[in-house]
Amino acid sequence: MGLLDNLKAKIGPAKDKVSGLAQQHEDRIQHGLDKAAQTVDKRTKGKYSDRIQSGTGRAKGAVDRFTHRNDPGGPGEAGTTTPPAGPPPAS
Numbered sequence: 001m002g003l004l005d006n007l008k009a010k011i012g013p014a015k016d017k018v019s020g021l022a023q024q025h026e027d028r029i030q031h032g033l034d035k036a037a038q039t040v041d042k043r044t045k046g047k048y049s050d051r052i053q054s055g056t057g058r059a060k061g062a063v064d065r066f067t068h069r070n071d072p073g074g075p076g077e078a079g080t081t082t083p084p085a086g087p088p089p090a091s
Helices: 003-022 026-043 047-069
Strands: none
Touching: 003 026, 003 047, 026 047
């Protein structure tokens, strides 16, 4: 086993514990992200509103993926998403 494998084996239980805590407090995390975004937006006088909203949305998405990664059929489940609809094949 290499160094990277040893690190992954040791970090695995901690990652599961953090995921469980994040699931318990998901609503508080989301609220904290919203509050931080409002504070930053207010202090920058709305100059970066679109970037702040984009970053907040990405952070919320990451939290959602992290907290629901063990759910069957959840966002973290491989092979459960449908591919995006593309243009029809040319004949």
